[in-house]
Structures are given as C-alpha cells and as structure tokens.
Amino acid sequence: MSARVRISLGLAVATGAAAALFIVDDAYLMRIATLGAIFAILALGLNLTAGHLGLFDFGYILYFGIGGYTTALLTLRAGWSWEAALVASVLMSVAVGLLVGVVVLRLRGPYFVIATFSFLTVAYYVAINWKEVTNGPLGLIGLPAPAFNLPAIGRVEALDPAGALAIALTGLLIAVAVVWRVVESGAGRAWHAIRDNEDLAASVGIDATAYAFLALAVSAGLGGLGGSIYAGYVGIVTPEIFAFGHMVNVLLMVVIGGTGTFLGPIVGAFLVETVPELLRVAESFRLPIFGLLLIAAILFAPQGVVSLRPWRALRAGRPRVPPVPPVEEGPA
Amino acid sequence: MTDAPLLAVQGLSRRFGGLVALDDLTFAIRQGELVSLIGPNGAGKTTAFNLIAGFLAPTSGRVVYAGRDLTGMAPHRRARLGLVRTFQQAAVFGDQTAVDCVVAGSHVRAEAGIQAGFFGTPGARRDEASRYEAALEVLRLCGLDSRATSRASDLPYGEQKVLGIAIALASRPRLLMLDEPTAGLNAVESESVSAILDRINEQGVTVFVVEHDMRVVMGLSDRVIVLDHGQVIADDTPDRVRADDAVIRAYLGDFDIA
Amino acid sequence: METLVQQVLDGLMIGAAYALMATGLTIIFGLMDVVNFAHGEFYMLAAFLLFQLSAVMGVPYFVALPVAVLSVGALGVVVQRTLVRRLRGGSRLNYLYATSIATIGLSIVLQNGAQLVWGAVPKSIPQPFPTEPILLAGVALSPVRLFILLTSIVVIAVLGIGLMRTLAGRMVRATFQDREAAALIGLPVDRIDALAFGGGTMLAALAGVLLGSAFQVYPTMGGLATLKAFTVVILGGMGSFPGAIAGGFLLGVSESMAAGYISAGLKDAIGFAVVVAVLMIRPTGLLPAVRRLR
Known part of the structure; x- marks a missing residue:
C-alpha cells in the first residue's frame, strides 16, 4: 500500500518535472534529463540485485553494453528497426545475465563483487579486440535514430531533444512498472528474506538460487533496455559503453539514492546526472568536489537520500508503515 | 501410518578434517512426538541438526523423512516437505517488521505464483491477505502480536528468538527442529517458549529440540536422546534417561540434572 | 630463448609490483572487509610524491623514495x-556499499x-640507475628493473617474517582470522585496523614508486592498477597472503607472455580472462584462505 503511495507520489513529481521540461524546451536541460532517465532505468535494474537481493553486482554495466551493441549490430548490420532491436537487446541481455549467473551466483560478498566486475572487464576488452564484429575501439557509428509516428502525438524522433526525452521517459516508465510489479509479486519479499538472512530463508523453503536468477534476469533485461535506448539516442556504440565510469555512476545512483527503495535509484540517477553539471561552475575543481560530495553523502546519509528526515517525516504520517527506514516496501 | 517413523536418521557420520563430529548416529522420531536432543557441549547436536536440515552434507549415512531419502536435497526443498529448523542464534530478517518476517516465513504456503503476483490478480491479493492473517495468528500464538509492526532487529534478544520460532511456524512444518530455543533467555522467557512448544506439539506438529535447560527438557519431552562425542548414549523417556549411568557420567561436572 | 627469458623477467618485475599491491589490498580487505577502490590512487600518489621530491625539489632518490612511501602510509x-572507521554499524551489506562509495x-x-597539481601530461622520475643493461648469462637486465624486483622480494619477505614472527604480526593475523574473538581477548582491533590500513596503503605506495621509476607517472595510472590488484586477489584466493603473492607473479608473467606472443592489445584483458576461467573451475581462487568469508 505504502509502495503504491510512494510510486504515485514519484510519478506525480516526475510528471510535473517532465511537463516543466517540455514547456521550457531547453535542449541542454532536456539532454541532462534524457540521460538521467536512461540511467534511472539502469539504477532501477541494479537496485534489484544490489538493493533487494543483497548481491553487489559490480559488473552490471555489462548488460547496458550488451544492449547497446545488440541494438547497434542489428540496426546497422541486419537492417532491423530500432524497436525490434530493442526487444532483441533486452532478450539478449537476459540471456547473458543468466549465463553470467551460472558462474557468479555460487559466490557471495566481495567475491561476487570482483567476479561480476571481471566479466565486465572481459567484455570491455572483447569489444576492443574483436574488431570484425565490434569495429574495435572506434565502435559502431551512425545508428539510425529512433523515430516513429504516434497516433495522437505525431512524429517522435530521437534527433529532436523533446523526442529523445519522451522516448527515454517512456522507457523509464516501463522500467518502473516492471520493477514495481516484480517486487510486489512476492519475489520482492523472497529477495529481502535472502538479503537479510540467507540461511533462515532457506530454512523456510525459499529457493535462494532460483530467486537470485530471477533478480539477475530482470535486472539484466533492464540494463539491456537502457543500453538500447542509449545507443539509439547517442547514435554510436564504442567499448566505452562498458567503462568503469558508467558502473561507478550507476552504483552511486543506487547507493546515494537509497538501496532497496523504490524512489531511491530514480532520485539518485537524476542527482548524479545533475550535480556534476551544476558543478561545472567550479571548472577544474568539479570532479574533486564531486568526490568529496560522495564521501559526505555516505557519511551523512548512509541509507541514501530518500531516508533523510524530510522524507521520513512525510512517511510517518502514513498508516501501517514500519517506524524505521523503509528499506523495503510494505504490504500490498 | 504411525508405524513408520516420520524421521529416521541412519548411520549418520560427519568428519571435519580429522575431527569426528558425529559417528554413526542412528535414531528415529515418530509422528506427533516431542523429542529432545541433549548432550554436553561439543557433543555434535548442532552438527546433527545441520545434517538433517541439509545445511551440511554428511560424510556417510542418510536421513529418511516421511519415507523419502533426503540425501543431497537442498535445505529449501526439505523445508517444502515440512522439515523446518530454527537457529541457535536469534535469526530473523532484521530489516523487516515482525509481521513481514513471519509472512516471509510462510513463503511455501503461497498458493498464487509469482506470475499471478506480477499481474496482481484477485487470487494473488486474496493469497496475500490470507498470509497476513495467518502471520498475525502465528504472532498471537507466540505472544508477539503487540510487536507486529516493530522492526525485527529492534526487538530484544528474547523476542527475536521467539520471532525465529514464529517464522518457522508460519511455514506450517510437519517436523519442527529447534536449536536451543531457550539459550540466552531468562526464566520467564524460557517458560513461555516451552509453553509455545507444548502448544504447537498439541496441534500435531512433531517437535525435535536441542535443549540445554533440563527443566524444559524433562517437563516437555516424550523422549530424550542423549549425545556424547558424536554418539547416542541414551534414547529413552525423561525419567529413565535421568537415571542412566552413562548419561550421568557424560554430564558430570558439566551441570547437574535437576 | 633470450626473448623468452627477457619476457619472464619483465613479467616477474611487474608481477612483484602486483604482488605488493595485492598484498596491501588483502590486508585491508581481510581485516576490515573493505574493498578499497582508492588503492590504485595511493599507488599513483606515491609515484607523484617521489617525482615531486626528486625531480622538482632535488631530494636524492634514495631519500625521497622512503619519504614518499611513508607519507602515503x-x-x-x-x-x-x-x-x-565511521562507516561501521548497520548491516554488513550497507557497510560494503558505504565503504565502496x-x-x-x-x-x-x-x-x-x-x-590539478601535476597536470595530465605523463612525467618521468629521474632515477640514479645506470642505463646500460647488465649482461647476465646472455640476458640483458636493466638495473632499474633489477632494483624493482629485488626490493619487492625483500619487502615481501620482511613482511612475511614480520607477520609470522613479531607480536604485532601475530595480533594482525589474529584479528584477520576472527575479529570478534580478537576483540574479546582484548586486542586493540581499532588500532590494528589503522596500522593495517596504513601498512596496506604503504604497500600500494611502494609499488607506485617502483613502477613509477621504470615507467611514467600520470594521474589516471591508479585506475588500472586497482583493477589489476583486484584480479590478483581473486586469482590467488581472497584473503590469502600466499595467494596474493603467487597471483601477482602469475598475472605479471602471463601478461608479459600474452603481450609477447599473442598481442600487446590483449595484455590487459588476459588477467580478467584468467579470473573468469579460475572462477568457473575453482571459485575460491588458487590458494584460498582458510577463513570463511561469510
């Protein structure tokens, strides 16, 4: 119930912000918002494993890259439409996620962190060196920009800032819906049980491996969705799509926003996309300041910004909610 | 039906390196019994629990439950068959409210699947509601109903241990195995735990309990199995076990049998 | 044959530095459960400090080197x-995230x-070693590389003896094995943590000044170094010192071989490919620590 309230609150804020963006119609702001929306999809995906299941997938960007490359190859080499390539990208990412899962889901804690990270790094070097397919470091260039005619709205094109934002927000909406329903389906409760005490979860019949695979599959699929939209938006896919920097950013979004919460990753995504932009005035001190802000954030809001007091007060007025941080959504 | 034991442990052994933790352990528990497993520290009680519940693999021997050989079966699948254990340390889903913990415990009782849950079908909602009702009922049975919305890790130790039992009960076990349910509890709390055990046994749940508190053991048990150095040295009614020479020798200096 | 020997020696030199890095990471991880993402930055910083002291301020190399390492420590x-230290408390998972962030x-x-301080252009540290190679049984050895290899081996040996034989070493190992038990018997675990964190970063710093002397120094050099150290740690078996050392040399030599016989571009990928292979066959690494990690 409280999850539903929180979701609708989030949607209201998001709708308001999006409407404001479309009205102001500033290309620069729209670009930041578009990237924010795309990365919010990824943050939602990473949060399924890192926040709900409790396994720190430090190679998550792998699925972003798989989605990007699948889309690029299918549109450029096979002449598929972007929409069809997007569906294929999601499926491909899920498949890769399940394969990776076979190896990494035997591991826990820091082992899991480094193992998933190793997969990401291998993918990065494969993308650089498998030139016949990936065109090496130069990457795949000139993806056709997504464009379609919609009945009521007219033509939506990714080349147009407003069109790109609309596409990214649609993707985010899909991601929110999927995450919301999966977490509410009973899988969320099983994940939380596994996260909080895996042995206890097993002792009452929860199949940790099966639920971990489910989390990994959905999270990989969202990564593929984000990667496909990103590829369509920027029109180029290079090995840098697997870059460590992307991984760090998505992780920051989830942890700074609040692991295991609904709104946290989305709030975190827009924060992490926006703050460095705001810091541009600091010129060359921009990144050091950003680093210090991260340290401050983790010292002062270790549960994420959505756990901070104003939010907590807001929540206190609501019925049937645990008195302490909403690390998980309440009963439906 | 009542002739064949619910749980039959046959020649179970477990070695850790050179250390023999359990040596050719054999015993049986019948449906509806309340059996205690006692023995000095290091006798292998917790190892026996881990082997029966599938958290450790035996070096040799097998566990037969309800006529099925459980060898190699994962813990969660054993739980699905109604063989559920609790843990020595208070084990709860710390970040969740007490009632949510218990609902999580009723995982195997969910009738609607994940797909139904995903689409929020009426069946899934009914299922959810009934699991909540059942969870509150279990909390009431365990005297924790006033704590339903408290966060599990905020509860005092004694209540966390009782919550651990409630979580296990929510899965509606056929055989409930409890690992030292009263360890670390004060006299009043111990009393209420034994009352809970008595009540659930009366409701038809077979109970197998590792226990240190002799008052609890002697007052509750239909039968007591005594373990020493990884072997069964006695398996009889409380009165006869209390008089058994081997048992007295094993315990001498450890603590007195009240 | 000569190139093979040359490549093995090169690999051993780099591998020695990897072993230092990985040992430092292992100490920090093993004691505090911290996956230290700034490890490579300590390595970078030490190299820049050595550059600053010796190239800019004219401090003699052999004085500047220990000063740089100790300052970073x-x-x-x-x-x-x-x-x-402030990030403890809360769940284990939260601690892992908090320390990572x-x-x-x-x-x-x-x-x-x-x-900001030194700019992005790679710098070279002037070093006092002769440039002509020493010829040893037909193999050309550059003095600076020999210095790197020998210093690393000596430091690793001293560290090993210190951990095994000294009181401080035994306290560190006890805390490493079981933190709660160590605290219970009255070991000052908090101070041991500080000592270990300092020691761990000093090992990274040492690797930095050594490799910085043979190669170039630039601000982003730490990123790849951190990743390499992670690889070594997982190769060797997390939380295992012998594993970290063996893994370091193994990675160094296999990279050097891959660069010589397969392709220079694949050099950096080889370690991660080996990690994936090791994980599939032996998820606990080559020389796993006895300690259970969860």
Whole structure:
C-alpha cells in the first residue's frame, strides 16, 4: 500500500518535472534529463540485485553494453528497426545475465563483487579486440535514430531533444512498472528474506538460487533496455559503453539514492546526472568536489537520500508503515 | 501410518578434517512426538541438526523423512516437505517488521505464483491477505502480536528468538527442529517458549529440540536422546534417561540434572 | 630463448609490483572487509610524491623514495581514522556499499586532485640507475628493473617474517582470522585496523614508486592498477597472503607472455580472462584462505 503511495507520489513529481521540461524546451536541460532517465532505468535494474537481493553486482554495466551493441549490430548490420532491436537487446541481455549467473551466483560478498566486475572487464576488452564484429575501439557509428509516428502525438524522433526525452521517459516508465510489479509479486519479499538472512530463508523453503536468477534476469533485461535506448539516442556504440565510469555512476545512483527503495535509484540517477553539471561552475575543481560530495553523502546519509528526515517525516504520517527506514516496501 | 517413523536418521557420520563430529548416529522420531536432543557441549547436536536440515552434507549415512531419502536435497526443498529448523542464534530478517518476517516465513504456503503476483490478480491479493492473517495468528500464538509492526532487529534478544520460532511456524512444518530455543533467555522467557512448544506439539506438529535447560527438557519431552562425542548414549523417556549411568557420567561436572 | 627469458623477467618485475599491491589490498580487505577502490590512487600518489621530491625539489632518490612511501602510509592511517572507521554499524551489506562509495569518492578526489597539481601530461622520475643493461648469462637486465624486483622480494619477505614472527604480526593475523574473538581477548582491533590500513596503503605506495621509476607517472595510472590488484586477489584466493603473492607473479608473467606472443592489445584483458576461467573451475581462487568469508 505504502509502495503504491510512494510510486504515485514519484510519478506525480516526475510528471510535473517532465511537463516543466517540455514547456521550457531547453535542449541542454532536456539532454541532462534524457540521460538521467536512461540511467534511472539502469539504477532501477541494479537496485534489484544490489538493493533487494543483497548481491553487489559490480559488473552490471555489462548488460547496458550488451544492449547497446545488440541494438547497434542489428540496426546497422541486419537492417532491423530500432524497436525490434530493442526487444532483441533486452532478450539478449537476459540471456547473458543468466549465463553470467551460472558462474557468479555460487559466490557471495566481495567475491561476487570482483567476479561480476571481471566479466565486465572481459567484455570491455572483447569489444576492443574483436574488431570484425565490434569495429574495435572506434565502435559502431551512425545508428539510425529512433523515430516513429504516434497516433495522437505525431512524429517522435530521437534527433529532436523533446523526442529523445519522451522516448527515454517512456522507457523509464516501463522500467518502473516492471520493477514495481516484480517486487510486489512476492519475489520482492523472497529477495529481502535472502538479503537479510540467507540461511533462515532457506530454512523456510525459499529457493535462494532460483530467486537470485530471477533478480539477475530482470535486472539484466533492464540494463539491456537502457543500453538500447542509449545507443539509439547517442547514435554510436564504442567499448566505452562498458567503462568503469558508467558502473561507478550507476552504483552511486543506487547507493546515494537509497538501496532497496523504490524512489531511491530514480532520485539518485537524476542527482548524479545533475550535480556534476551544476558543478561545472567550479571548472577544474568539479570532479574533486564531486568526490568529496560522495564521501559526505555516505557519511551523512548512509541509507541514501530518500531516508533523510524530510522524507521520513512525510512517511510517518502514513498508516501501517514500519517506524524505521523503509528499506523495503510494505504490504500490498 | 504411525508405524513408520516420520524421521529416521541412519548411520549418520560427519568428519571435519580429522575431527569426528558425529559417528554413526542412528535414531528415529515418530509422528506427533516431542523429542529432545541433549548432550554436553561439543557433543555434535548442532552438527546433527545441520545434517538433517541439509545445511551440511554428511560424510556417510542418510536421513529418511516421511519415507523419502533426503540425501543431497537442498535445505529449501526439505523445508517444502515440512522439515523446518530454527537457529541457535536469534535469526530473523532484521530489516523487516515482525509481521513481514513471519509472512516471509510462510513463503511455501503461497498458493498464487509469482506470475499471478506480477499481474496482481484477485487470487494473488486474496493469497496475500490470507498470509497476513495467518502471520498475525502465528504472532498471537507466540505472544508477539503487540510487536507486529516493530522492526525485527529492534526487538530484544528474547523476542527475536521467539520471532525465529514464529517464522518457522508460519511455514506450517510437519517436523519442527529447534536449536536451543531457550539459550540466552531468562526464566520467564524460557517458560513461555516451552509453553509455545507444548502448544504447537498439541496441534500435531512433531517437535525435535536441542535443549540445554533440563527443566524444559524433562517437563516437555516424550523422549530424550542423549549425545556424547558424536554418539547416542541414551534414547529413552525423561525419567529413565535421568537415571542412566552413562548419561550421568557424560554430564558430570558439566551441570547437574535437576 | 633470450626473448623468452627477457619476457619472464619483465613479467616477474611487474608481477612483484602486483604482488605488493595485492598484498596491501588483502590486508585491508581481510581485516576490515573493505574493498578499497582508492588503492590504485595511493599507488599513483606515491609515484607523484617521489617525482615531486626528486625531480622538482632535488631530494636524492634514495631519500625521497622512503619519504614518499611513508607519507602515503600516513595518509592511509588518516583515511582509516576519519573515514573508514565511521562507516561501521548497520548491516554488513550497507557497510560494503558505504565503504565502496567512500573509497570511490576518495579515488575521484585523489585522481583529479593529482591532475590539478601535476597536470595530465605523463612525467618521468629521474632515477640514479645506470642505463646500460647488465649482461647476465646472455640476458640483458636493466638495473632499474633489477632494483624493482629485488626490493619487492625483500619487502615481501620482511613482511612475511614480520607477520609470522613479531607480536604485532601475530595480533594482525589474529584479528584477520576472527575479529570478534580478537576483540574479546582484548586486542586493540581499532588500532590494528589503522596500522593495517596504513601498512596496506604503504604497500600500494611502494609499488607506485617502483613502477613509477621504470615507467611514467600520470594521474589516471591508479585506475588500472586497482583493477589489476583486484584480479590478483581473486586469482590467488581472497584473503590469502600466499595467494596474493603467487597471483601477482602469475598475472605479471602471463601478461608479459600474452603481450609477447599473442598481442600487446590483449595484455590487459588476459588477467580478467584468467579470473573468469579460475572462477568457473575453482571459485575460491588458487590458494584460498582458510577463513570463511561469510
């Protein structure tokens, strides 16, 4: 119930912000918002494993890259439409996620962190060196920009800032819906049980491996969705799509926003996309300041910004909610 | 039906390196019994629990439950068959409210699947509601109903241990195995735990309990199995076990049998 | 044959530095459960300090080198006291995230701070070694590389003996094996943490000044170094010192071989490919620690 309230609150804020963006119609702001929306999809995906299941997938960007490359190859080499390539990208990412899962889901804690990270790094070097397919470091260039005619709205094109934002927000909406329903389906409760005490979860019949695979599959699929939209938006896919920097950013979004919460990753995504932009005035001190802000954030809001007091007060007025941080959504 | 034991442990052994933790352990528990497993520290009680519940693999021997050989079966699948254990340390889903913990415990009782849950079908909602009702009922049975919305890790130790039992009960076990349910509890709390055990046994749940508190053991048990150095040295009614020479020798200096 | 020997020696030199890095990472991880993402930045910072002291301020190389290493070690202690220590409390998972974010933040600060101070252009550390190679049984050995290899081996040996034989070493190992038990018997685990964090960063710093002397020094050099150290740690078996050392040499030599016989571009990928292979066959690494990690 409280999850539903929180979701609708989030949607209201998001709708308001999006409407404001479309009205102001500033290309620069729209670009930041578009990237924010795309990365919010990824943050939602990473949060399924890192926040709900409790396994720190430090190679998550792998699925972003798989989605990007699948889309690029299918549109450029096979002449598929972007929409069809997007569906294929999601499926491909899920498949890769399940394969990776076979190896990494035997591991826990820091082992899991480094193992998933190793997969990401291998993918990065494969993308650089498998030139016949990936065109090496130069990457795949000139993806056709997504464009379609919609009945009521007219033509939506990714080349147009407003069109790109609309596409990214649609993707985010899909991601929110999927995450919301999966977490509410009973899988969320099983994940939380596994996260909080895996042995206890097993002792009452929860199949940790099966639920971990489910989390990994959905999270990989969202990564593929984000990667496909990103590829369509920027029109180029290079090995840098697997870059460590992307991984760090998505992780920051989830942890700074609040692991295991609904709104946290989305709030975190827009924060992490926006703050460095705001810091541009600091010129060359921009990144050091950003680093210090991260340290401050983790010292002062270790549960994420959505756990901070104003939010907590807001929540206190609501019925049937645990008195302490909403690390998980309440009963439906 | 009542002739064949619910749980039959046959020649179970477990070695850790050179250390023999359990040596050719054999015993049986019948449906509806309340059996205690006692023995000095290091006798292998917790190892026996881990082997029966599938958290450790035996070096040799097998566990037969309800006529099925459980060898190699994962813990969660054993739980699905109604063989559920609790843990020595208070084990709860710390970040969740007490009632949510218990609902999580009723995982195997969910009738609607994940797909139904995903689409929020009426069946899934009914299922959810009934699991909540059942969870509150279990909390009431365990005297924790006033704590339903408290966060599990905020509860005092004694209540966390009782919550651990409630979580296990929510899965509606056929055989409930409890690992030292009263360890670390004060006299009043111990009393209420034994009352809970008595009540659930009366409701038809077979109970197998590792226990240190002799008052609890002697007052509750239909039968007591005594373990020493990884072997069964006695398996009889409380009165006869209390008089058994081997048992007295094993315990001498450890603590007195009240 | 000569090139083979040459490549093995090159690999051993780099591998020695990897072993230092990985041992430092292992100490920090093993004691505090911190996956230190700023490890490579300490390595970078030490190299820049050596550059600053010797090239800019004219301090003699053999004086500047220990000063650089000790200063970074001191910084490590400060980081542990002011940052890492405060992140305890809360669940184990939260601690893992908090320390990761904190060390990532620190690495961003250090890397970009170094860029502000020293610029992005790679620097060379002037070093006092003769440039002509020493010929040994037909193999050309550059003196600086020989120095790197020998210093690393000596430090690793001293560290090993110190951990096994001294009281401080035994206290560190006890805390490493079982933190709660160590605290229970009255070991000052908090101070041991500080000592270990300082020691761990000093090992990274040493690797930095050594490799910085043979190659170039630039602000982003720490990123790949951190990754390599992670690889070594997982190769060797997390939490295992012999594993970290063996893994370091193994990675160094296999990279050098891959660069010589397969392709220079694949050099950096080889370690991660080996990791994936090792994980599939032996998820606990080559020489796993006895300690259970969860």
